[in-house]
Amino acid sequence: xxxxxxxxxxxxxxxxxxxxxxxxxxxxxxxxxxxxxxxxxxxxxxxxxxxxxxxxxxxxxxxxxxxxxxxxxxxxxxxxxxxxxxxxxxxxxxxxxxxxxxxxxxxxxxxxxxxxxxxxxxxxxxxxxxxxxxxxxxxxxxxxxxxxxxxxxxxxxxxxxxxxxxxxxxxxxxxxxxxxxxxx
Numbered sequence: 001x002x003x004x005x006x007x008x009x010x011x012x013x014x015x016x017x018x019x020x021x022x023x024x025x026x027x028x029x030x031x032x033x034x035x036x037x038x039x040x041x042x043x044x045x046x047x048x049x050x051x052x053x054x055x056x057x058x059x060x061x062x063x064x065x066x067x068x069x070x071x072x073x074x075x076x077x078x079x080x081x082x083x084x085x086x087x088x089x090x091x092x093x094x095x096x097x098x099x100x101x102x103x104x105x106x107x108x109x110x111x112x113x114x115x116x117x118x119x120x121x122x123x124x125x126x127x128x129x130x131x132x133x134x135x136x137x138x139x140x141x142x143x144x145x146x147x148x149x150x151x152x153x154x155x156x157x158x159x160x161x162x163x164x165x166x167x168x169x170x171x172x173x174x175x176x177x178x179x180x181x182x183x184x
Contacts, residue, residue: 048073050173052085052092058150058157059083059094062123066181069094071173078146078167078174080114085172086148086165088157092172095148095158099141105159106138112149126153134161144168 021029045051054067062083063069071085078084082097099105099114111128112119121128128149130137141147145164150156165171 049176050085052094052172054094055091056155058152058155059096060152060155061125062096062151063094063178064180068179068181069175070177070179071175073173075174076167076171078171083175084146084148085175087170087172088162088165089170093150093157094175095150095156097146098149098159099147099164101141101143101145103147104138104140105147124151124153128153131160135159135163139163146171 050071050073052069052071054063054065054069057065069083069085078097078100080097080100080103083094084097086093086095098112098119103114104116106113107128107130108118110118112121119128139147141164144167146167147159147164149158149160159165
């Protein structure tokens with residue numbers, strides 16, 4: 001029987017030339033992957049988490065000057081005892097929430113009084129007194145606000161001076177973890 005197909009010249013097997021990516025293409029792909037991962041991490045820290053360094057001793061002994069904190073930007077529901085990042089307009093600071101919406105804050109000769117009850121603060125080692133300057137007491141914390149104070153009460157600029165802070169406009173987020181940089 002005659003063949004209808006004529007033999008072709010050369011090899012019938014495909015060549016491997018050009019089928020594997022070059023070293024330059026592989027490096028470019030690797031660089032693009034690394035850039036994507038770094039961009040993703042940057043976006044997460046820009047919109048979801050924040051990193052902040054404690055600027056002073058106003059939260060001592062819980063937080064020391066130079067400690068790094070990671071905070072969660074999306075958490076805006078605070079409870080008494082939470083440590084948050086507050087932006088007072090001039091600078092950011094770390095403060096503890098002592099009263100939330102609806103609470104009445106005042107001071108007696110024995111210390112901080114919230115809703116008529118003297119507060120027993122185990123981790124506060126200094127006297128809690130109002131400042132001679134600042135707001136007048138008693139003050140009731142409004143809806144969407146928190147009353148914040150530093151743990152080192154004599155050295156802290158807090159709600160005793162500027163009053164309750166607005167959650168939406170003046171808070172950055174809730175502290176999740178602390179990285180102690182020195183003096184373990």
